[in-house]
Amino acid sequence: MANAPQNIRAIKEKGHFEIVWTDEKTTHYPFKYLRCECPCAACVNEFTGERTLDPNTVSEDIVPTEVGFSGNYALKIKWSDGHHTGLYSWDNLDRLANQQQANL
Numbered sequence: 001m002a003n004a005p006q007n008i009r010a011i012k013e014k015g016h017f018e019i020v021w022t023d024e025k026t027t028h029y030p031f032k033y034l035r036c037e038c039p040c041a042a043c044v045n046e047f048t049g050e051r052t053l054d055p056n057t058v059s060e061d062i063v064p065t066e067v068g069f070s071g072n073y074a075l076k077i078k079w080s081d082g083h084h085t086g087l088y089s090w091d092n093l094d095r096l097a098n099q100q101q102a103n104l
């Protein structure tokens with residue numbers, strides 16, 4: 001399991017989250033990308049794992065309006081579209097960083 005990061009910042013000028021992990025690795029997540037990867041039951045079918053959220057319905061200028069923690073295992077984000085049920089676990093964020101790199 002991934003350890004809780006050292007630092008998490010939402011950098012609005014750059015339109016992304018920056019996470020500094022305990023091993024000093026730094027990863028970035030564009031806001032829209034992270035919103036589209038929301039793992040909650042409203043965005044992903046919890047039985048099939050199929051994504052039900054259509055990325056085309058997410059605004060290009062989506063931003064986080066509130067950022068908090070859920071225990072010490074996940075990041076909790078409230079978005080400017082009002083969506084707030086997604087919990088991004090450290091493991092998931094670690095996986096998303098690798099997935100993004102694979103797509104570059």
Ligand SMILES: [Zn+2]
Pocket residue numbers: 038039040041042043044083085086
């Ligand atoms: Zn969601």
